[in-house]
Amino acid sequence: MEVHAITATPRAGAESMFLPFLAMFASIYLVGFFIVFRGWGPRHRAEAASCFTSLFHGTPAALLALRAVLSRHRAAGGSLPALLAAPNAAADDLVLDFSTAYFAVDLAHYLLFLPGEALFVAHHLATLYVLATCRHAAGAGAGPLLPLEVLAEATSAAQNVWTLAGMRRRDSPLAARVHAALSPPFYAAYTAARAALGPAWFVRMVRFFYESDGGGGRVPAWAWASWTVVIGAGIAVSILWVGNLWLAYFRERKESKQLRSSKQQ
Numbered sequence: 001m002e003v004h005a006i007t008a009t010p011r012a013g014a015e016s017m018f019l020p021f022l023a024m025f026a027s028i029y030l031v032g033f034f035i036v037f038r039g040w041g042p043r044h045r046a047e048a049a050s051c052f053t054s055l056f057h058g059t060p061a062a063l064l065a066l067r068a069v070l071s072r073h074r075a076a077g078g079s080l081p082a083l084l085a086a087p088n089a090a091a092d093d094l095v096l097d098f099s100t101a102y103f104a105v106d107l108a109h110y111l112l113f114l115p116g117e118a119l120f121v122a123h124h125l126a127t128l129y130v131l132a133t134c135r136h137a138a139g140a141g142a143g144p145l146l147p148l149e150v151l152a153e154a155t156s157a158a159q160n161v162w163t164l165a166g167m168r169r170r171d172s173p174l175a176a177r178v179h180a181a182l183s184p185p186f187y188a189a190y191t192a193a194r195a196a197l198g199p200a201w202f203v204r205m206v207r208f209f210y211e212s213d214g215g216g217g218r219v220p221a222w223a224w225a226s227w228t229v230v231i232g233a234g235i236a237v238s239i240l241w242v243g244n245l246w247l248a249y250f251r252e253r254k255e256s257k258q259l260r261s262s263k264q265q
Contacts, residue, residue, distance in 0.1 A: 017094060021101030029053045029105055044167045046113035050106055051160040057102040058156020064095045065149040072143055084143040084208050085215030088135070092142035096135040099149065103127050119237070126230045133223055141219045141227070144205040148231065151193045151201070158186045187245055194238040202235055 032052030037045045068091035076083035088096075107124040110117055134141045162182045168175035209215065209224040 017097040018101050021098050022104060025053055025057065025102050025105040028056050029109065040167075043113075046109060048164060048167060050109050051164050053102070053105060053109075054156060054160050057099070058153040058160070061095065061099050061102070062150050062153035062156070064091075064098060065146040065153070068092050068095055068142070069146050069150065081208070081212065081215075084205070085140075085212065085218055086143055087140045087218065088142045092146065093135060095146060095149065096131050096142065100128060100131045100135065103131070123234065123237070126234060130227050130230055133226075138219050138223045140215065141223060144208060145227070147201050148198060148205075151198045154193050155186065155189045158182060158189060162186050183245075183249060187242060187249065190238075190242050191246075194235065195242060198238070199235055202231060206232075 029049050029052070032049035033045060036052055037048040040048055068089070071091050072083050072086060072089070075089075076086065103124050107121065107128065110121050110124065114120070130145065134145055162179060165175045165179035165182065169179045170176075206224075206228050209219065209228070214221055214224050
């Protein structure tokens with residue numbers, strides 16, 4: 001695969017936005033924990049504050065990543081190899097700093113309040129590894145990675161509202177109705193993004209890295225190989241998670257129909 005170089009815009013002296021974003025997400029979490037959800041139970045209070053923080057990350061991250069992807073596409077002139085092989089630009093680094101700060105705060109949340117949630121802790125550590133190595137160690141690779149972030153965060157807002165409603169559905173009829181109404185469209189959107197489009201782009205990304213030797217050597221082999229393992233495992237877990245949700249959904253529908261049928265007899 002031939003890789004055409006793109007001249008990167010000089011970014012000498014570009015400052016990292018990680019610390020300002022870290023302070024912002026930490027403040028949002030504290031507002032959620034101590035003010036917005038102060039009346040909720042201890043466990044749900046912490047989880048709700050995490051969802052509240054995620055609402056300020058997911059959609060903005062998807063839009064920032066999409067802006068960076070479109071900017072790269074214009075610079076590459078439609079050449080996919082050039083699009084994927086270019087070094088990280090300022091717009092890419094902004095997204096990486098933004099998401100690294102969010103996942104650092106949310107990881108602290110899990111370690112402090114929910115240390116037994118090993119799967120989420122592992123997910124956040126793996127995500128931070130990919131973001132940090134792309135931003136600081138490799139200085140390249142955002143081109144293939146950011147489309148995955150767009151897909152991953154596209155359903156974030158719906159997931160957080162669905163999760164918050166699910167926490168309160170036993171105590172609130174409104175929350176129960178919101179959770180029930182959101183479930184099928186959220187599951188469908190998540191399946192499309194995480195179980196169809198995401199894996200398709202992942203295969204294309206891995207093929208590009210393999211055939212071009214990491215974009216002409218721009219992305220070190222250890223970086224793209226480890227990203228392949230980490231992201232591939234994350235995609236597999238996402239597919240398993242949404243698959244279990246669909247199974248539970250159809251099982252509940254079947255049980256509900258059987259209950260209504262038995263009452264009519």
